[in-house]
Amino acid sequence: MRVLLIEDDEAAADMVAQGLAESGHVVSIAATAAAGMGLADSMAFDAVILDRMLPDRDGLDLLKEFRSRGRGTPVLLLSALGEVDQRVEGLLGGADDYLAKPFALRELLARLEAVVRRCDGPAETVLRLADLEMDLIARTVTRSGIDIALQPREFRLLEFLMRRAGQVVTRSMLLEGVWHYRFAPETKVIDVQVSRLRQKIDRDFQPPLIHTIRGAGYRIGLGG
Amino acid sequence: MASPFRTATFRMVALAGSVFAVSAMVVILVLVAVVEKVGDSRFDRVDGATAAAIMTAFDRNGLDGLTAEIEARSRRTPPEIRLFLLQDAAGRRLAGNLQNWPAGAGRSRSDVTISLDGDENMVARVGTYPVPGGGVLMVGTPVPEHRQILRVEAKALIATVLSMALIGILAGVVIARRVLGRLEAVNRTASTILAGNLGQRVPQLGRGDEFDQLAGNINSMLDRIESLLGTVRSVTDNIAHDLRAPLNRLRGRLELALMAPRRPDEYQQALAAAIGEADDIITTFNAMLTIARIEGGAAGAEFETVDLAELVETLADLYQPLAEENGLSLDVAGHSGSLVRGDRHLLSQAISNLVDNAIKYTPAGGRLWLGVTQTAGGVRLTVADSGPGIPPDLRTVVLQPFTRLDPARSTPGTGLGLSLVAAVADRHHARLSLTGNGPGLRVLLEFPPAPGISSAGR
Ligand SMILES: Nc1ncnc2c1ncn2[C@@H]1O[C@H](COP(=O)(O)OP(=O)(O)OP(=O)(O)O)[C@@H](O)[C@H]1O
Ligand SMILES: [Mg+2]
Numbered sequence: 318m319r320v321l322l323i324e325d326d327e328a329a330a331d332m333v334a335q336g337l338a339e340s341g342h343v344v345s346i347a348a349t350a351a352a353g354m355g356l357a358d359s360m361a362f363d364a365v366i367l368d369r370m371l372p373d374r375d376g377l378d379l380l381k382e383f384r385s386r387g388r389g390t391p392v393l394l395l396s397a398l399g400e401v402d403q404r405v406e407g408l409l410g411g412a413d414d415y416l417a418k419p420f421a422l423r424e425l426l427a428r429l430e431a432v433v434r435r436c437d438g439p440a441e442t443v444l445r446l447a448d449l450e451m452d453l454i455a456r457t458v459t460r461s462g463i464d465i466a467l468q469p470r471e472f473r474l475l476e477f478l479m480r481r482a483g484q485v486v487t488r489s490m491l492l493e494g495v496w497h498y499r500f501a502p503e504t505k506v507i508d509v510q511v512s513r514l515r516q517k518i519d520r521d522f523q524p525p526l527i528h529t530i531r532g533a534g535y536r537i538g539l540g541g
Numbered sequence: 542m543a544s545p546f547r548t549a550t551f552r553m554v555a556l557a558g559s560v561f562a563v564s565a566m567v568v569i570l571v572l573v574a575v576v577e578k579v580g581d582s583r584f585d586r587v588d589g590a591t592a593a594a595i596m597t598a599f600d601r602n603g604l605d606g607l608t609a610e611i612e613a614r615s616r617r618t619p620p621e622i623r624l625f626l627l628q629d630a631a632g633r634r635l636a637g638n639l640q641n642w643p644a645g646a647g648r649s650r651s652d653v654t655i656s657l658d659g660d661e662n663m664v665a666r667v668g669t670y671p672v673p674g675g676g677v678l679m680v681g682t683p684v685p686e687h688r689q690i691l692r693v694e695a696k697a698l699i700a701t702v703l704s705m706a707l708i709g710i711l712a713g714v715v716i717a718r719r720v721l722g723r724l725e726a727v728n729r730t731a732s733t734i735l736a737g738n739l740g741q742r743v744p745q746l747g748r749g750d751e752f753d754q755l756a757g758n759i760n761s762m763l764d765r766i767e768s769l770l771g772t773v774r775s776v777t778d779n780i781a782h783d784l785r786a787p788l789n790r791l792r793g794r795l796e797l798a799l800m801a802p803r804r805p806d807e808y809q810q811a812l813a814a815a816i817g818e819a820d821d822i823i824t825t826f827n828a829m830l831t832i833a834r835i836e837g838g839a840a841g842a843e844f845e846t847v848d849l850a851e852l853v854e855t856l857a858d859l860y861q862p863l864a865e866e867n868g869l870s871l872d873v874a875g876h877s878g879s880l881v882r883g884d885r886h887l888l889s890q891a892i893s894n895l896v897d898n899a900i901k902y903t904p905a906g907g908r909l910w911l912g913v914t915q916t917a918g919g920v921r922l923t924v925a926d927s928g929p930g931i932p933p934d935l936r937t938v939v940l941q942p943f944t945r946l947d948p949a950r951s952t953p954g955t956g957l958g959l960s961l962v963a964a965v966a967d968r969h970h971a972r973l974s975l976t977g978n979g980p981g982l983r984v985l986l987e988f989p990p991a992p993g994i995s996s997a998g999r
């Protein structure tokens with residue numbers, strides 16, 4: 318996809334741009350808010366990565382103007398200010414997600430993917446992946462027609478993964494999405510949760526659906 | 542010292558003094574005028590009646606009768622009591638107890654000066670009454686001494702008032718000087734602090750007056766600033782101390798990887814290890830920053846009503862699988878509706894740190910307890926385990942940043958977990974205590990009752 322990166326720190330911008338390029342995205346870099354706005358006006362992007370602290374203007378300001386012009390392009394806000402209220406401010410300002418520096422490149426890529434794929438369409442009541450079927454109303458899960466009993470937290474975890482089938486989901490995204498926590502406890506906490514779920518979903522069936530992505534997180538899907 | 546004339550105190554005293562002086566003078570002048578007016582109109586009435594009585598003699602016996610009447614009266618009455626003088630149409634004196642026609646006497650009554658025998662002078666209020674045929678009768682009354690005294694006294698009073706106003710202004714200067722003196726002490730302290738000596742305090746005289754209160758407030762403000770600066774300083778020191786080592790390791794690893802040609806998988810391994818090292822540094826860094834922000838009061842500005850029981854329930858849900866994986870049982874007991882005022886995220890993080898410790902330091906086969914109870918004094922949170930516990934003499938030390946009791950460092954950790962718990966407890970005015978659990982560790986967090994919330998449940 319086409320990504321607009323508005324970031325004044327050249328080294329950081331290069332790093333992110335390279336990461337995006339290696340993941341198959343096309344990146345345009347703007348070092349100032351003005352340049353960013355100009356680029357956004359001249360061509361269409363699938364997503365914008367916006368740094369909060371720009372030399373000419375507060376990134377949040379730019380975002381608000383961007384939104385007030387009716388632009389619905391997903392925006393991922395970056396900032397060195399990691400506090401919760403800053404995050405809330407960013408989301409209220411129209412950002413689709415917020416990431417505090419220092420962040421892992423994998424985290425950025427996963428969250429970027431998530432904001433672009435976010436579907437606000439009518440909520441589905443049955444999620445399907447291969448032979449795995451999840452009925453959100455009856456709250457039942459079957460694989461190859463066989464009932465799988467899940468605890469409530471396992472059900473929520475699976476639902477979160479299924480809604481993002483094929484995408485990489487990081488541990489902090491899971492923590493945020495399933496437990497509404499915005500801090501990172503021991504990574505093992507999440508790993509154990511997922512491995513429990515995996516036991517129930519994958520142990521007695523083929524092929525495996527829940528995959529661990531090294532250094533990033535998890536993905537539910539067919540293959541790899 | 543600044544000029545006392547330019548102080549607010551002086552201006553206020555001077556203004557009050559001037560207002561007092563002017564109004565006092567107005568009152569005195571009005572009083573004098575009223576008293577004179579009342580006296581004068583009485584004289585005028587009596588003199589008028591006397592003149593009318595005298596004139597009846599003219600009606601009976603003409604000018605000669607009038608002259609005789611006045612002569613008779615002049616014999617009876619000395620000029621100090623009442624003045625009579627009659628002159629004919631040509632201006633010649635006919636009778637009276639005065640020798641000369643006083644200058645200024647006319648038909649409208651007025652004060653004139655009269656020279657008596659010798660050099661004695663006297664002020665009198667006189668009026669003239671026409672005699673048919675052209676003569677003029679003058680009747681007057683000497684102005685009594687008390688009226689003159691009143692005038693003199695009014696002058697004296699005004700002088701007094703003016704000098705009082707002057708004294709007031711002088712007092713203003715003196716008071717302003719004293720106020721300035723005490724403000725000067727505050728200013729001097731402020732200047733020394735500006736110059737870099739934050740240990741300075743404004744002297745308090747112990748009188749409990751508003752200056753002492755001001756000094757007290759400034760001093761507690763300075764205490765707060767100093768403690769905040771202390772926090773910042775200790776964070777900086779810790780950053781220097783505790784990040785240097787891992788940064789050094791990180792650098793070493795990368796350097797080592799580059800020292801000789803290696804296989805790709807070796808590079809991969811080295812880089813992955815470096816990332817792990819960097820992540821540890823970031824974790825430490827974030828934890829330190831969070832603690833500093835909590836202590837500085839920046840975090841958790843928006844407190845809300847939080848149900849601790851619900852919070853603990855969610856945390857237990859999150860940690861249950863990890864506990865089981867480590868061969869530990871986790872018991873949760875909570876009264877729902879255990880409400881406290883607080884920052885949900887900070888509280889979650891603090892409790893999570895405690896549960897994390899309990900899991901990390903309790904050997905397999907052990908038990909963990911998570912409980913929320915409502916007490917008379919508020920809400921009590923308990924995180925307990927059956928692990929090795931912490932010896933009583935070390936229970937305060939472990940709250941200090943970067944304190945880890947495991948000398949072998951066999952478990953991963955930064956030593957900031959309990960420091961964050963302590964900071965969060967402090968921010969919520971909660972009492973943090975570590976006790977034994979015979980065996981194990983029991984951590985209590987006792988929250989004050991949330992104001993304005995009547996706790997549901999029991
Ligand atoms: N439940 C417990 N049982 C026994 N010892 C404990 C327990 N909790 C803490 N300690 C001791 O107190 C020390 C300080 O704990 P703290 O949580 O502050 O840091 P940490 O757990 O070492 O690291 P971190 O929590 O930052 O990852 C620990 O290193 C450990 O020695
Ligand atoms: Mg700990």
